[in-house]
Amino acid sequence: MIVDDIFTVAGTPIRSRLLIGTAGYPNQRVLGEALAASDAEIVTVSIRRASLDRHGSSTINLLTGYRILPNTAGCETARDAVLTAELAREALGTNWIKLEVIGDRETLYPDVTELLDATRQLVDNGFVVLPYCTDDPVVSLRLADAGAAAVMPMGSLIGSGMGIANPANLELICRRSSVPVIVDAGIGTASDATIAMELGAAAVLLNTAVAKAEDPVRMAYAMKHAVEAGHSAFLAGRIPRRSRAEPSSPQLGLVGS
């Protein structure tokens, strides 16, 4: 029998290693079906000023039964991110936060100094902090030192679908991290998620790859299996790469020899 190891964040066991975003789906029905097909336990949401021209009321009802992880997407300073996290805690009754502090609107790259500052403040305030960060091994170590419950290095740019831009770095981060590594952003298709898991990631967080697929529900299903396959392959241990052929069939008793 195959026994999986258990994925935990801050001591809480999480059933699925796929975390999924709720934005950008064609409609609420597809969103609901895609979440179900993904089999994810954790789903992400954002916090925005309430206004008449944006509807969010039905979103939260649709997410009953999921563990909701609010984000601080779009924040550019530690100050705004901390306030957004505090508002999220009040709105949703959760002290978990996906911390995003963006340094540049064109690339949506994390601002590492603000991110570290916000992580420290939020950890001090009792939050379980999951920071979205660059794929820099030192940054991941520093965030864990600052008390982050997990680190979420980027696969590649948010929404880009470019996959895992720097597998060597991600492998290093996964090997050295004292907290779970959740690869966030850049996943384009199922094989990208598998690669992230094969590199040793504890989980994958994605949104656009599913929401903007031609068939989001089917892609959500593919992602569930991709993450499971990648994790199993990581645990199983891949064969070393070699530059020469190695016959897999026996070399003795060939017909005609």
Added chain:
Amino acid sequence: MIIFVNGKRRESAASTVSDLWLLEARELDVESTNGFAIARNGIVVRKDRWDDTKLADGDRVEIVRVMQGG
């Protein structure tokens, strides 16, 4: 009294955070406070304190809600 709600300057008759919420909730056509939160001058006001948190001229209030997100 002039207050700033979500960055917009407005004349308001609301004397407490609760009053302001009731006005906003009617406009937004929502009944439950579930998924909403309010900050006054950069500090979150917990729901159980909305009734007794007075608003003052020039206050900056943020009213936020949960939206879809990644």
